[in-house]
Amino acid sequence: METIGVALGSRSYPIHIGTDLLGNAQLYRPYLGGGSAAIVTNQVVAPLYLDKVSQALKQTGARVTHVIVADGEQTKSWQVLESVFDALLAARCGRDTLLVALGGGVVGDLAGFAAAVYQRGIPFLQVPTTLLAQVDSAVGGKTAINHARGKNMIGAFHQPLGVVSDVATLDTLPDRELRCGLAEVIKHGFALDLAFVDWLEGHIEKLLNRDRGALTYAVRRCCELKAGIVAADEREAGVRALLNFGHTFGHAIEAAAGYGAWLHGEAIGAGMVMAAELSCGLGLIGKAEVERVRGLIKRAGLPTSGPALAPVRLMELMAGDKKAAEGKLRFVVLEALGRAALRGGVDEERIREAIVAAAQ
């Protein structure tokens, strides 16, 4: 097991990465100060891992309850959130109950937000079981649910007490979700670390074949990169926004297609190509760099262009995205591969051209 730290003063926490961690009672013990835990998981993950985690928590002497929600992005809703609160209240969970998010990004976002606002905030532990969650969404304290007008519109920054990433859980991950996780892995490379891009270009097939050594390295490197960013800018006042590379376009694709039709990682795949094309259109990088972005995303089995829609529709949706400050769109662009930057006041015509270019 490897452990990486996220340095946030009194809110600092460890990320444990390894195999066979889910059933390890000793690993959970330090987090169970209050003697009770509530596991939030979904209908797909529950049959696979709920018993293992529940038993390990009980071995520490804790009182354990659980809530099982539906699978899919639609779960990040008011209705499901309220059903989580109902369950926590019915089980008399108090302010010292540890909420355990067992699942992928949807469960982590939903359960994390529930922990952020239940009785004005209770402790929680992220136990991500998808690659996307292990490399990205389980780290950094962003939690949220969706709104009809946009993704993650209602949420909170609420750091977990810890993250337990068991890469053995990736054995059961559907291929499509594995590829979605790779989208966020690739994002860390292009946005922050050219050496990691080089490594990914040499290991993408191993990752697709679920080579545990390669997966462990990818999870660790992404967590290291993300931990550094989050420590510098917890609440996304500046540099943390660089982690949204591909996301302004990607969120619009998700919204246009209807949540769930495109998975998040798929939309981010196409969104990164659009953002790279935009960077090229702005004269920041050349065609060769755009092709490196497109090529790695394609090799990961991800879409490199958006749904068949007029570009103007995506642009309307982006204008409503929460990253729009005062109505002006800001984009994460690439100044070079591995070096993202924020760019405001981008001409609408450049954006349209980037969407069209990604589809060529």
Next chain:
Amino acid sequence: METIGVALGSRSYPIHIGTDLLGNAQLYRPYLGGGSAAIVTNQVVAPLYLDKVSQALKQTGARVTHVIVADGEQTKSWQVLESVFDALLAARCGRDTLLVALGGGVVGDLAGFAAAVYQRGIPFLQVPTTLLAQVDSAVGGKTAINHARGKNMIGAFHQPLGVVSDVATLDTLPDRELRCGLAEVIKHGFALDLAFVDWLEGHIEKLLNRDRGALTYAVRRCCELKAGIVAADEREAGVRALLNFGHTFGHAIEAAAGYGAWLHGEAIGAGMVMAAELSCGLGLIGKAEVERVRGLIKRAGLPTSGPALAPVRLMELMAGDKKAAEGKLRFVVLEALGRAALRGGVDEERIREAIVAAAQ
């Protein structure tokens, strides 16, 4: 105008107390960094003060929108919260929009919680127009909505950028709400400051007659006391719980009667007498001290006993209160007048006796 500071490091903020502050554009200007504001108010306050505040905000050059919600405790619901989000999104409010809570405790709690979670948190300003909000709920960053199983069950700690308390707004406050505000004023005295109890016993009629000098002093003194407590314990890990004197009983009364039947301050009035009787039953204070508590609450025109219910019903409701840690009830008791303390593991029979004694 007097200004008191709440010392919370990077989240420190001023409380402005005075008359004719609502229409003062200069006072709002420092809070409008993003150039846009959204006022949340209710149907009673809007006809009185919305135009004045809106005009003053517009004088700073800000783009201003507003949302008007229904009056009353029932407004602290999921449905109303979602309608606020809908309005903010429809008006394309972004992360730098200043949310202005114009109204009493309900508006402040609801709008504050909306600000806490809209796009993972936006800045907000408290502009309390009731005595209860000016002396208590607008200060300290507690925000929440209710759940069928208990009051303030879903919420966040989210500090405002500032508080603008215009005591001239108390001119239009119904008598019943003035008395409810006095319940929280009296709470500050009995929990924290015997000298303030002495002052209140000498000035309760002036306060009931809305003497501006007396009201200004009461607001200022409560804010000073509360600011000190909040600075020491922002997230209620310890000493801040003392501000809940009378509230464990009070919340149960509100829940038993159905939210809105008893106003919060009325329930806290009766709750303080029960808490004082409990303190007496535990041998901490004498009968004479209990009578001083009861006497001041009675002079303020507040109830000194709960609704006609079996004590066991209130006790059941208290067991579900969020202050119950691991199922064990903790009470704020008085070790002396002006010196509250937390007491756990209280015998159920003592609690029952206190409820009965308050009704004698």
